[in-house]
Amino acid sequence: MVKVAVVEGDGIGREVVPVARDILAAVRPDIEFFDVEVGYGRWERTGSACDEETIAALRSADAILFGAITTPPDPGYRSVLMQIRRALDLYANVRPIRGEGVDVVIVRENTEGLYSGIEWTEPDRACTVRVVSRRGSERIARYACTLAKSRRHLTVGNKANVLKSDCLFVEACTAEAARAGVPCTFCYIDALCLDLLMHPDRYDVIVTTNIFGDILSDAAAYLVGGLGLLPSANIGEGHALFEPVHGSAPDIADKNVANPIAAIRSGAMLLSHLGDPASAAAVEEAVDRVLRAGIRTPDLGGAAGTREFGAAVLREVGRGKA
Ligand code: NAD
Ligand code: IPM
Ligand code: MN
Known part of the structure; x- marks a missing residue:
């Protein structure tokens, strides 16, 4: 049973x-x-x-x-x-997007990033701490690389040009991809949002941090007919x-x-x-x-x-x- x-x-x-x-x-x-x-x-x-x-x-x-x-x-x-x-x-939020000419899997880190839960409100400002840990990055990178190994390649969605926390994420993904022998490219998340919609055929497995993956997956629903079609696994x-x-x-x-x-x-x-x-x-x-x-x-x-x-x-x- x-x-x-x-x-x-x-x-x-x-x-x-x-x-x-x-x-x-x-x-x-x-x-x-x-x-x-x-x-x-x-x-x-x-x-x-x-x-x-x-x-x-x-x-x-x-x-x-x-x-x-x-x-x-x-x-x-x-x-x-x-x-x-x-x-x-x-820790792994897996979101396949499949349809006519589209076969992409977004692998979203699911336990930290801007969803760390570390937040507080002061009288004149409110703060949310974005936590990107080495352990958290390594394990999601490993998950995405294992998946990409059985498919084609990996794209790392990030904002390492601005966020120090994403430098660590990119570093972990680079190391895991090299270890797994997975072809890996990097894309700033804002540019990725547009490019994924314009050229879905360029993408296979996309790994990214928590909130970027949240936003990217709703946007990607556009490729296959809307939110009513997209499933996910939280593993x-x-x-x-x-x-x-x-x-x-x-x-x-x-x-x-x-x-x-x-x-x-x-x-x-x-x-x-x-x-x-x-x-x-x-x-x-x-x-x-x-x-x-x-x-x-x-x-x-x-x-x-x-x-x-x-x-x-x-x-x-x-x-x-x-
Ligand atoms: P939403 O995904 O609920 O809806 C966005 C739009 O997509 C709406 O116009 C809705 O009608 C349409 N839509 C969504 N699913 C559809 C379906 N199966 N068939 C047809 N149309 C569909 O997002 P929202 O409106 O931003 O959020 C509504 C509430 O849901 C909020 O309280 C939000 O926090 C919550 N939320 C929960 C989850 C979750 O539990 N996993 C995920 C996202 C949002
Ligand atoms: C999702 C949802 C959730 C998220 C909310 C409801 C907490 O938007 O599963 O995509 O932001 O992760
Ligand atoms: Mn969402």
């Missing part, structure tokens, strides 16, 4: 995760799912968005399927997702969490219009992680067949609802098995 923790979260997380979960259940009847509630909704109801017990429940799972949570810009509210990533030490030594790149999208929540593909593809990444690439491929192919049949949610110009799209993928998964 494989244990998968399911966090629907807030907003469209509550719509897209059940779709992804049903598809996982169809391809892998041996998965035992258990629900874990975290997020803004829980905070409003109980005053706590996540606690030690929640983290322990997440730790007990073989993998976590995560939706999205609302993070209000309230000084009294700490991002739960950041707490979870840190508590489970999910650590002992734990792994799979979630869409998008957020809780309150503007479209509860309307049955959210695109569940990002969540479904995150489920496929979860299956690969569990050592079942065949089921992962079956899910990916089912999504592609449904898209080719012209069934699409409104963000892709179609009229299918979240649930209807999910039902179509479920049918295709069933057909693939028969």
Whole structure:
């Protein structure tokens, strides 16, 4: 039995995760799912968005399927997702971007950088400390190089022209790439944002620090049809969490219009992680067949609802098995 923790979260997380979960259940009847509630909704109801017990429940799972949570810009509210990533030490945020003429993987450092959590507010200024450690840089560089070794090459997105902290990051990536024998180039992150959109064929694996990877991946969604399509994996030594790149999208929540593909593809990444690439491929192919049949949610110009799209993928998964 494989244990998968399911966090629907807030907003469209509550719509897209059940779709992804049903598809996982169809391809892998041996998965035992258990629900874990975290997020803004829980905070409003109980005053706590996540606690030690929640983290322990997440730790007990073989993998976590995560939706999205609302993070209000309230000084009294700490991002739960950041707490979870840190508590489970999910240091590699892997974001594949695949589509017509595009096959790029962004590997985002996921535990430090500007998300160090070291911040304070004074009467006339507020400070956030950007921490780039040697250990943190080396391990994400190693992860990205291992991936690039099985693919083509590595690009290091950085701002070492201005930030001393990125000099250390670049140094670590240079050393790891040389050790792994991976062709490696460097690009300032601002220039990279544009060049990736103009010439996606020039890129393969991109490794970068936390917030740069956050911004770059949302921008890269433009290449393949938007945020509704991009999955991600948050990987650590002992734990792994799979979630869409998008957020809780309150503007479209509860309307049955959210695109569940990002969540479904995150489920496929979860299956690969569990050592079942065949089921992962079956899910990916089912999504592609449904898209080719012209069934699409409104963000892709179609009229299918979240649930209807999910039902179509479920049918295709069933057909693939028969
Ligand atoms: P968002 O990703 O939720 O939405 C950005 C835009 O993309 C919106 O117009 C939305 O309607 C659209 N969109 C997103 N996912 C879509 C989908 N599956 N189908 C169709 N359209 C989709 O980002 P935001 O609006 O900046 O943030 C909303 C909330 O989500 C905030 O509280 C933010 O902190 C949170 N957030 C959470 C996560 C997470 O939990 N992983 C990630 C990003 C943002
Ligand atoms: C993401 C999100 C998160 C981040 C927020 C919700 C903490 O934007 O996963 O991309 O900034 O990492
Ligand atoms: Mn983001």
